[in-house]
Amino acid sequence: GFIVTGSVRYFHIKEGQDITGYFSFENEFVSSYKSFLTGQPGFTYIQALEDTRLITFTKKDMDQMLANPMLAYKIERFGRLVAEQYLCCYEDRIASFITQTPEERYLHLLNTGREILQRMPQHYIANYLGITPVSLSRIRRRVITNPL
Amino acid sequence: GFIVTGSVRYFHIKEGQDITGYFSFENEFVSSYKSFLTGQPGFTYIQALEDTRLITFTKKDMDQMLANPMLAYKIERFGRLVAEQYLCCYEDRIASFITQTPEERYLHLLNTGREILQRMPQHYIANYLGITPVSLSRIRRRVITNPL
DNA sequence: CTAAATTCTTATCTTTTGTTAACGTTTCAG
DNA sequence: CTGAAACGTTAACAAAAGATAAGAATTTAG
DSSP states (O other): OEEEESOEEEEEEETTEEEEEEEEOTTOBOOOHHHHHHOSOOSOEEEESSOOEEEOOOHHHHHHHHHOTTTHHHHHHHHHHHHHHHHHHHHHHHHHHHHOOHHHHHHHHHHHOHHHHHHSOHHHHHHHHTSOHHHHHHHHHHHHHSOO | OEEEESOEEEEEEETTEEEEEEEEOTTOBOOOHHHHHHOSOOSOEEEESSOOEEEOOOHHHHHHHHHOTTTHHHHHHHHHHHHHHHHHHHHHHHHHHHHOOHHHHHHHHHHHOHHHHHHSOHHHHHHHHTSOHHHHHHHHHHHHHSOO
């Protein structure tokens, strides 16, 4: 789907707990991409966090358009560009887990993630950074009391 | 590029230290994908770890083929499928950082990552799991002495 | 074969995180 | 308005990870 207005969070369920992994906002695509591509049920759940308007299409819609010679070229291109855009985001995100500490990831979010910081509750943001809400609260205190 | 024989590692450099983020083996693609797509210099370095044979093409090659009406459709499709395949891998990898502990990630690698475990030195694998080599060594001891 | 370099383990200490629980605030539903 | 739920902070303790250094074991180069 494509978000016209509103926002969503992606989450996983592990041992009964739900853990938020990502967010999408207006003018972004939203899907459990792997599940969409493979047609297999996935383990990523999606929830709207505000009243959200979406334009959606199914895998079947996609396949039919790909099979239609009048549309195939445009849709192949569309699929390529969407996938590539996601890829760039994911590459950065993986690099952040490999090279940065949770505190560094939070500081980076402070500089670049206004949308997330302003619109998402803190315990979702903690999950997104790969830590617990308690730990994020401690990091915030550290950062506030030791600026620089 | 596409690896015919051999293997490579991807790494970042942070404060003088190099940190391995990923590996690719025979019959897989290899590139600093974001850098390739955007044309901007990236922060991902790639190094061959064995004698490695590659088939390579440049961004310019790609753009020329995309501009050629005889080839464009096939190349758009090719680009889409390659990007989508990467996307699925990355999605799983991000989920592992969000939902699993380092020990769980290592156990998962034991079950699925024969190629990496057999062909890569352990300190690269530690980086790949998002931890230090010392910490991986401790996890291995825990896992061996407390099986189950 | 030998010396140097690399890799892995182990130990010690410090820092950080996870877990659990308590508390105050805010938000929300009835 | 009121009680319940959700959210953020803090504290206390246990577990894990990072940093550093030392020492085997292995690999590599000359």
